[in-house]
Amino acid sequence: MARPDPLSSQESPTADHASKAVELCAFLGDYMDPSQVEAVREAYRFGAEAHEGQSRMSGEPYITHPLAVARILGEMRLDHQSIVAAILHDVIEDTPMVKDQLAERFGEEVAELVDGVSKLTQMDFKSKAEAQAENFRKMVLAMSRDIRVILIKLADRLHNMRTIWVMPAHKRRRIARETLEIYAPIAQRLGINSVRIELEDMGFAALYPMRYRVLKEKIRRQHGSRREIVSKVAEELQARLVEAGLEGEVIGREKHLWSIYQKMRSKQYNFADIFDVYGFRIIVDNVDTCYRVLGVMHNLYKPKPGRIKDYIAIPKVNGYQSLHTTLVGPRRIRIEVQIRTADMDRVAEAGIAAHWLYKEQANTATSNAHARAREWVKGLLDLQRNAGNSMEFIENVKVDLLPDEIYVFTPSGDILQLPRGATVVDFAYAVHSDIGDACIAAMVDHRLTPLRTGLETGQTVEIITAPGAKPNPAWLDFAVTAKARTAIRHSLKRLKGAEAADLGRRLVNQSLEALSQRLEDLPEQQVLDALEQLGADDLQALLEEVGLGRRMPWLVAQRLSGIALVPEQAPETERGRAQQLTVRGTEGTVVTFAGCCHPIPGDPIVGFATAGRGVVIHHEDCKNIREYRNQPEKWIDVQWEKDTHGEFPVVIAVDVVNKRGVLADVAATISGLESNIEAVTIEEREGMIATIRITMGVRDRVHLARVLRRLRVLNSVLRIVRRKG
Template identity: 50%
Template sequence: MSPSEQAQATIPSDETVPDYVCALEKAAHYLPPDQIRQLRYAWTVGAAAHVGQTRKSGEPYITHPMAVATVLAEQRLDVETLIAAILHDTIEDTPLTRATIASEFGETVAELVDGVTKLDKLQFQDRQEAAAESFRKMLLAMARDLRVILIKLADRLHNMRTLGAQSSDAQRRIARETLDVYAPIAQRLGMNLIKAELQDLGFRALHPWRHSVIEKRIRTQPVVRREAMVKIEAQLAQRLTKEGLAYRLVGRIKSPWSIYNKMRIEQKSLDQVMDVFGFRVVVPSVPECYHALGVVHAVFKPLDGRFRDFIAIPKANGYQSLHTVLFGPYGSPIEVQIRTEEMDLIAERGIAAHWSYKHGGDLPNSAQNRAHAWIANLVESQRATGSSLEFLENVKVDLFPDEVYLFTPKGAILALPRNATVLDFAYAVHTDVGNHAVSARVDKKLVPLRTKLVSGQTVEIITAKSSSPKPQWLEFVVSGKARTAIRHQLKHLEHEDAVQLGHRMLDRALENLDTSLDRLPQARLDAYLGEHRYPRLEALLADIALGNRMPNQVAQVLARQVPDTPDLLDAARALQVEDKILITGSERGVISFANCCLPIPGDEIMGYHTAGRGIVVHRLDCPNVAEYRKSPERWVPIGWDREVHGDYRTGLRIDTENKPGTLAQVAAAVAASNSNIDSVEYVDRDVHLSTMRFIIEVRHRKHLAEVIRRVRRLAVVHGVQRL
């Protein structure tokens, strides 16, 4: 028997159903009668499953999923989504199984319920990690069916409406999570009605006093302001009517959260933020939007630089509208949005509009299509992310509402977060393009990867096969996709570097014991790996390179010359006769250079094995080396390869005359020597002289000597000394 047939046989009569069931059916009036009967049957199944369960407020638990379904019915969602909403907590909290739901209501409903269900059966380190992993699962379910996030947002909205039953700590935690994650997701999906209510409820729970003050101010607007609003509205309506436009004109009132945010971000007082009039003009077609724009510009003069055309270039969430700011008759700005009825529907409901508006999902710029593209990027990102917390952090970065709109050389439009750089753009084009990027042409001008972009620019990425991600890239990228891809690639490169270096270190240690990795019995090697819980030899080699195991200790155990706890002095003696490991410049992932002495190729150096960091290289004349002599077992004989490559940081102390233009002359001399300046700071400064500390990048000691010679030739320079 189908669900609809079962519904016919088991649903209660109208006289016996509670008010919350009537409220859902009233909100779902757009559905045909047989689907309304399916909803009532779903209620009977859900109520039976949740029987005896109550909310913290004392109400029967079934009132919550029914309220969630009502929120979605108000958005005119389809019957499958509403049934899934009624049953969304059953798999987690009741004996009802996924298989039963699938047999009663179909596989689609079961998939939706499963997508919303939290990961309560897994063990996590803490609540934060559990929430992050639950969020990751929800996004993967969204990739299969976007309706999962609609149910989750409605669930969160009803929980926020009934937050008063929670403890004060729980209220603050849930409100913060709502403002940080769920409201931005609703905005990213174009669902402004739900976003606005989530923000308002979250703000009220987090800062009740601030919310109360602003809300009271909105409610008790001065009479003068109300009269001004009416006059402006009348003037706009009169001119729009004279032009023969069919329109709907509404005044917009800012929410407490948007007012508070504007005060905080723009450092404005409450009076300054409140002193803005807002209107929305809704017309039948796109040509009439531009016609209406001309009309409002004729009534009041537009403010220069404040016009935005989101119809020609929609926002990433599919939002379309014309925005303009006019100079009002009372000295206050008038913000006007102009859009079509369809755009207004999508602006209010976002991806939910697809199920209630026949053309909603067919347009290339529709909220539905853009949401799918965004979620596809998230799915790609999560595959490369190490942890759920890191993934959630990257998603938060991508949820910034402010965006820049950029063009590829072929005219395609990409939307990126505010302050995005050339490198963010490269990763937005493709991960491989980002990984091999070296520079770019922005509006045909050559620029470095860290250059920040502004809307309207055309960006062409220049790549090289030899290029690969650098740790410094993480300092200036802002998009989650770029950050995830760079970290993933760096981990991959570091692991390869560590394995190669660990292999060299262990081989040299074994050579001192007249053996090698190749000559070791496989059974002995396997036994050692098994005893120390290494899945593969590569894991042991990486651990050696990262300083978590001493190569000489491992070598002595493998060669069966000493037990697993060797004498440290013997280890140190073995180390002294060991051949040097030579640095080529490709081991940056596991060899780092000490900031205290900044060694460069050509310096006499030593290596110090540091747990988790690998080998840290110091100059032999570094003041800290004396301290390291106390741990000879951690010394690593190290030197420079004959063909070392790459740039290395070093420091210069430069004494100069204190007059305008001196710093520019010194910087020019350094640049003329083909050296990059990493940082500059004044150490000392008086009326006549100043001392500056430069951190620069050089290839080797000869290159450094050339830089010093050029700087010394300057008339304004009195002395140069390497730090």
């Protein structure tokens, strides 16, 4: 597939679309039956009539765009249903035609493909980003039914990028950014290298036109001298193959502009460092020859240690297979060599499209690429099911499209592929979601390792689990893979629901105590009647809403007990008899401690029911509780449980003499009393005085008092104040 220059590629607005249709049908006739070509011709007539009077922004008739998309897919040698769907891909979205009409005329398969590519135009979205995310979610669902949907969408995006220059600058940038973040990585994930490279270079030209021009001009100036070096090295490589009695084709290749730009940016290289690398591809007849050629190359030039990669034994996630090595050539130039078979080369260029492109030469490589693509789409479906909304889903997909991989082993010797930077937690969830949820530690190469540890290629990882273990919200800070992050969020939502229901039960029982009743003793029919009056699906859902602060426990207790009072009418004396809610500090996400006053065990506290957050605990002296004074129905009577465990954050302000070593003395004193410092800020004041604001963890007021007493005896400490709002 020829790649036009992004900055000069524009089609003539006066192009005759009828002649383009004739050219397309003649081209398709090389590999399709006459009846299939006739179906394509019929689709053209139908599409041209449906889009009659519609024009593209360039002024050309709209039907020229679907014809161009169909031609791109024709070059991939896709089947006639895909070509027909490509010609009709905008009919549902941009004309009065509906899916049923297409199904009746061209069959259910074509109608499903067209519907899968069509955007959701009938729905209202809060923002353009949300609309794009929801449309992408719809496309993924369609992909799961038929992988050809994404091939049509990639061809559609490819032609839109070729004609993007008629768009206003702000639209060009938005479309180019989306292309570089979503569609080019998808093409790479599916192994369609030729489409990926063109999308990247055109996206680069549209997003950063000045940088593109500067880089292109630098390459043009050096092209002549580079061509001589490439030619000379290629001759040496070919001669050494002949000398070793091996048959192979040597092809010199150049890095494309986006790849050069990305490497310059990510590794802080200058242009000379990047452009000093020369690439060659050696294509041979079988796998055995690949490894023999690798040995010949290492005898010709010295290999660079750590730069030999075997993607034949361990293929990339998109099915790509090849041997990679970096050599130090003549005049110390770096030579990157890729060695692969002809079948591997087809998959490297066409990826999943090779499943159709070389169907008549069906082989393991193309079948593997197709199977891996389906496995990836299945993974996207899992992400989609567990994602909270479309925006979260598309962010997860972006993470999942990171190209760099590592390969790690399970204890049984199986290989798992993970993105670079993946941690032990990512590995656990890659094995199984249940393993991830229950993991507490890991053995990496037989050494006990924390869950946040980053993994490297070749390591063996064994996950240690425990019954009843739960995922920790802190894992989201270092989990890398979309599967792990989505599974953690999903599990935390489930846990939050269970914790909320448990807290809701305690709050309702607390209110029922004032009415001399208990939830467990209420008649079943009375509870069912109350659920109907309150509009709740079941008792568990009702208690969960109470625990999350969306319903007031006193009102729910009234309904359950059969008393038809509203909160304002509830007798104060009866409220006073209600049992206090005891706080342990281990209730999870449905009982939170206010960050303004940082209450700790032993403090006088008050609780407030807050929608979505459950019960929020404040210090009784906190200034922020004033806003609740006129909302008595939200007050929750709370007290600390006698035996609380864990650390609670507290903030102190320490006025000190500003001299060398004072911060170290303060920190050492706090640490010596088994208190962890979480945050420190220093504010210099007048003269030689500074205020150190410290957030630290304590067990209770007694523990805090010990820390403060020890700090006060330091010579440099002038005053200590605990901040409570």
